[in-house]
Amino acid sequence: MDTADDSSLGPLTDDVPSTGFLDDGKNTIGSQLASRLREAIISGELEAGSKINLDKARKTFNVSLSPLREGLARLISDGLVEFQDNRGYRVAPISLANLEEVTTLREELEVFALRESMRLGDVEWEGNIMRALHRLNRTERDAARPETLEHWEALHREFHLTLISGCGKPLLLHFCSLLLNLNDRYRRVFLIRTSGDRNVGQEHSEIAQGAVARDVDYACEKLRQHIHRTGTNLRNHLATKGIA
Amino acid sequence: MDTADDSSLGPLTDDVPSTGFLDDGKNTIGSQLASRLREAIISGELEAGSKINLDKARKTFNVSLSPLREGLARLISDGLVEFQDNRGYRVAPISLANLEEVTTLREELEVFALRESMRLGDVEWEGNIMRALHRLNRTERDAARPETLEHWEALHREFHLTLISGCGKPLLLHFCSLLLNLNDRYRRVFLIRTSGDRNVGQEHSEIAQGAVARDVDYACEKLRQHIHRTGTNLRNHLATKGIA
DNA sequence: ACTATCAAAATAATCGATTATTTGTCAAGC
DNA sequence: GCTTGACAAATAATCGATTATTTTGATAGT
Numbered sequence: 001m002d003t004a005d006d007s008s009l010g011p012l013t014d015d016v017p018s019t020g021f022l023d024d025g026k027n028t029i030g031s032q033l034a035s036r037l038r039e040a041i042i043s044g045e046l047e048a049g050s051k052i053n054l055d056k057a058r059k060t061f062n063v064s065l066s067p068l069r070e071g072l073a074r075l076i077s078d079g080l081v082e083f084q085d086n087r088g089y090r091v092a093p094i095s096l097a098n099l100e101e102v103t104t105l106r107e108e109l110e111v112f113a114l115r116e117s118m119r120l121g122d123v124e125w126e127g128n129i130m131r132a133l134h135r136l137n138r139t140e141r142d143a144a145r146p147e148t149l150e151h152w153e154a155l156h157r158e159f160h161l162t163l164i165s166g167c168g169k170p171l172l173l174h175f176c177s178l179l180l181n182l183n184d185r186y187r188r189v190f191l192i193r194t195s196g197d198r199n200v201g202q203e204h205s206e207i208a209q210g211a212v213a214r215d216v217d218y219a220c221e222k223l224r225q226h227i228h229r230t231g232t233n234l235r236n237h238l239a240t241k242g243i244a
Numbered sequence: 245m246d247t248a249d250d251s252s253l254g255p256l257t258d259d260v261p262s263t264g265f266l267d268d269g270k271n272t273i274g275s276q277l278a279s280r281l282r283e284a285i286i287s288g289e290l291e292a293g294s295k296i297n298l299d300k301a302r303k304t305f306n307v308s309l310s311p312l313r314e315g316l317a318r319l320i321s322d323g324l325v326e327f328q329d330n331r332g333y334r335v336a337p338i339s340l341a342n343l344e345e346v347t348t349l350r351e352e353l354e355v356f357a358l359r360e361s362m363r364l365g366d367v368e369w370e371g372n373i374m375r376a377l378h379r380l381n382r383t384e385r386d387a388a389r390p391e392t393l394e395h396w397e398a399l400h401r402e403f404h405l406t407l408i409s410g411c412g413k414p415l416l417l418h419f420c421s422l423l424l425n426l427n428d429r430y431r432r433v434f435l436i437r438t439s440g441d442r443n444v445g446q447e448h449s450e451i452a453q454g455a456v457a458r459d460v461d462y463a464c465e466k467l468r469q470h471i472h473r474t475g476t477n478l479r480n481h482l483a484t485k486g487i488a
Numbered sequence: 489a490c491t492a493t494c495a496a497a498a499t500a501a502t503c504g505a506t507t508a509t510t511t512g513t514c515a516a517g518c
Numbered sequence: 519g520c521t522t523g524a525c526a527a528a529t530a531a532t533c534g535a536t537t538a539t540t541t542t543g544a545t546a547g548t
Contacts, residue, residue: 027329027509028531054500064533065501066310073317079415085271086539088500101413108356169345171323171426175419182415271539272501298530308503309531330509332530 029063030070036061037071041080041091042181043150044189049093052081078181094186096238102182103231109179110227111220113164113172114207118216121166126212132162133208137201153184159204163211163223183230190237198229273307274314280305281315285324285335286425287394288433293337296325322425338430340482346426347475353423354471355464357408357416358451362460365410370456376406377452381445397428403448407455407467427474434481442473 040046058068072089075081083089117125136159141152157180164176203226210219284290302312316333319325327333361369380403385396401424408420447470454463 030531031329053498055498066313066532069310069314069501070317070531073314074320076318077321085275086500098415101415105413105416108352112352169349171342171345171423172349179415274501297528299528308501310502313531314501330530 028070029067030074033061033063033067033071034074037075038078038080038181041075042185042188044185046091048091048185048189050091052089052091054088077178079178080181080185094189094238096235098182099186099231099234099238102179102186103227103234106176106179106183106227106231107224109172110160110164110176111224113167113169113176114211114223115216115220116169116172117164117166118211118214118219120168125162125166128162128165129159129208129211132159133204135159136204149188153188157184159208163207183234186234186238187230190234190241198233200226203229272314273311274318277305277307277311277315278318281319282322282324282425285319286429286432288429290335292335292429292433294335296333296335298332321422323422324425324429338433338482340479342426343430343475343478343482346423346430347471347478350420350423350427350471350475351468353416354404354408354420355468357411357413357420358455358467359460359464360413360416361408361410362455362458362463364412369406369410372406372409373403373452373455376403377448379403380448393432397432401428403452407451427478430478430482431474434478434485442477444470447473 037046041048046052052072054065054068058065061068072081072083076083076089080092081089082092132155136152136155139152139155140148142148160180161173161177164173167173203222207219207222207226210222213219281290285292290296296316298309298312302309305312316325316327320327320333324336325333326336376399380396380399383396383399384392386392404424405417405421408417411417447466451463451466451470454466457463
């Protein structure tokens, strides 16, 4: 299956409530497409490894080639799309090796970023963590309703990024954000619910509390374990469900 | 100065010897532009922080908007160009903070990648290192002739990438390559020659020999120091010459 | 049968023109 | 004198059509 169906990939619409101001940088068609495509890829709506036919995509999204290429170009930076001259674009494939690399690098980079955040972060950073944690833990994840999954994913991502947001290193944050994207794709494709032996909510709480208490070793180790467990979990699912 | 002069940024020409085969992926105008722009930015030909006027660039390079945007989009992935919706592109600015982050992250990531390479690399990897080292050390760097600088830079970059090429982690290599790009820009803009108290050639030799001898602690420490010294060096030049 | 070759179809890349947005300027009003 | 608003110029984004490349499929030769 090369192209996605139209279920939720219909023509671009102005579903933004149009608050009138607060330019969040989603103005151009290219930007909107990038967001929609990113979501489509991370959610698994666009199959990993599949070719992206420009002509079909153009019709699906009701846009011209220029913004379509624009949007796709951005997803290349995110590692979600691959490109080859004269051969076009394809959704980045998933693989066991890639999953393991993503996990390993998250352990290295995200933990390092947390360490730096704990060294440099201020009170506002602490407050942001507690808020993100609260919002995340108050949100239920119901496998039956996809929209709750999507919402939980957004808050989960927000929590992890907030945790390391105090590190004062834009490039590092960019790398971590990218790895988180790749990681989330595996979860959303393979993991309907976490395995029973984990209390993910508590894991998040421990990390957050260690962080604001500036207990560096504790918080970093908890985060590392958290990432590692997720990796192991996903690896099992990947092995079970098989990969192409 | 918004646009580069034509000294070496003239219209695109087929200066590739056209070997007839071996497609290295520089076919489209967009690809060629990306290469040329990358070189122009890293070499300092395009001033850091300056706006890139699409219309002027279009005329300078004798191309249409589509491939120009295509090329610029790729440089965004490299961290060499910044973009804002409806405001266009600008050359990524340089700053003390950025230089320090690049140095810190190189210390973290490149050293980690070297460690992994020493754990996983095979004999071919070792051979590639010795070749890259030899070629680098046999190349003189003459501040008077820019083309020798450019050549040395290419070999230097090649050496560092080869060193970590055995790690088996494409994403990590991508991050390191990106950081190396950013780092090289600082060197080419600020550092005509290395300061007298360093024998860079010997530093490279020590790292390489430690690597192939699988003396992990030695090689990693040497690499870390090498990166750190370069950072310190560049920082001094940046402070001396002042930044915008 | 298998492979090589060529033409046609499909697809990607590029162009020139058009539309939309931002930026700069100047005058009117406070 | 300063701000505000309207207009014009500059610039970015998008479109539809054209050109170039790759892929497909049929045919001929071995």
